[in-house]
Amino acid sequence: MLRVHFTAEDLARVRVAPGPDPMWEILLSLHVLRQRSAAPVFGPWRTAVRATLPDDTRWLLQLAPPVGYSPDFLTPTAGSCPVDAGIEQVLSTPVASLRADLAQLDCPRPDPRTDLLAGGDTAALTALGDALHAYHRHALVPIWDEVRAVVDADRAVRARSFLDHGCEGVLAALHPTISWTRPVLSIESRFPQRDVHLHGQGLVLVPSYFCRERPIMLRDPSRAPVLVYPIARDVRLTCAGRRSLEALLGRTRAAALEVIAGGCTTTELARRLGISAASASAHASVLRDAGLAVARRHRNSVLHTASALGVALLA
Template sequence: MLRVHFTAEDLARVRVAAGPDPMWEILLSLHVLRQRSATPVFGAWRAAAKATLPDDTRWLMQLAPPVGYSPDFLTPTAGSCAVDAGIDAVLSTPVESLRADLEQLDCPRLDPRTHLLADGDVATLDSLGDALRGYYSHALAPIWDEVRAVVDADRAVRARSFLDNGCEGMLSALHPTISWSSPVLSIESRFPLRDVRLRGQGLVLVPSYFCWERPIMLRDPRRAPVLVYPIARDLHVGGAGRRSLEALLGRTRAAALEVIAGGCTTSELARRLGISAASASAHASVLRDAGLAVAQRHRNSVLHTASALGVSLLA
């Protein structure tokens, strides 16, 4: 059992990450590659990914075992960021943190590079960066639009949950393994009881595509508190579901609804879809007139979000 203790200040500082975190998705997808129990959910992705995995993936798998502890330094960010920025953050880890994290790895036969990594060897750190970039390019980049779309849809669900039930209601509805009894959030875990006291730091909630069994947190209490939780699988928009949505709305407008589900301005929508601001505004207007989206002026821009009907259509 994992118990997270909140103060009133912590509840006021809860936020949902702005998008998928590539470093967490790298780590958790490495777990999924070796978890047979994940086959019903990720079987097709695993088959495609394993066909093109770079050689250095074996080293990454050793650093990220599917059961037990994975080094906290591999996931230094908390939310939407570019993969290069995330990898740079990994490579900027202080030597003492590298060593402390790697000493906790439960692996009898470590790759020689891991010992060099624990000493902060520059060439080995560069190799780790190359391995992470290569893995992301082959395994995650081809599906990243889908990852981002379902995380955006999940964010829309959390926003509506917060508006309807407040922060405590949103927290208790994150996942079936979670329960809330003020001021403690309890999470079922296969590991021994651990208490995490936020002490006014707040909590970043990170919806994850590849976190699929139960929510997880970093072990190191010195790092900023992060709770990574599985997206609702019924929000998965892929395969036949995506084709049906595109057939109904058209490819660009279906993509626009997925982006809007996470909340965006007109310029952000245009940038994500690679279209002009005028075209983005037109697509948003059609979705709004159809009752699938809502627009609200915020300062000097218009913020678009999905309506309840829009979220249901995505699901």
């Protein structure tokens, strides 16, 4: 069990990251590549990436074991950060931190570059930066619009939850493995019990596309506190092709997309357009099938938001 202790000041400083964090998605997607059990959810992506993974990125798989500890220095960003800036932070890690993190890595046959990296070797750091950039381009850039769309949908649900139930309501409903009993957030974990005291720093909640099973935190207490949690896997960005896009061209459906871009439930969509709830639901379904909107269930209603493609079309 992981127990996170909050003060009143910490509760006032809880926030949700503004978008997916590339460094966390790099690390967690590397976990998925090595987890056979991930196939039902990530199967097509995993198969395609593993078959074509550039040789100069395979070293990263050793630094990100699917079970156990992964070095904290690989995820230095407390929330969304451009990938170039995130990788620069990784390469700027003090040698003492590199050595301490890599000493905790369970790796029976370490790559020679791992030992060099622990000593702050310049060539090893350059190789790490090149590998991170190459992996991001190969594995994440092709699906990044989908990643952002489903994370944005999750953020919309958290915003609605905050308006309805406040910060403690957001924490309590964050994930099925989490329970909230003031002032402690308890998270089921595979590891021995660990207590994290925030000491007024607050907490950044990072919704993640590739995070699986349960939320996670950094092990190093000196780093900014971040809680990375899995988004609900019922969210999908799909595209049914030309016929769905042609069906979009009607006036009412275009107006529906504009309303959905601001976030709304099916009932709110019907009220704004002056149509029945059944018609609003039908329009939202076509928009989702065309890849222009995403939806998340929130308690007894469905919250609709525009996808990245939908926002681009409106623009």
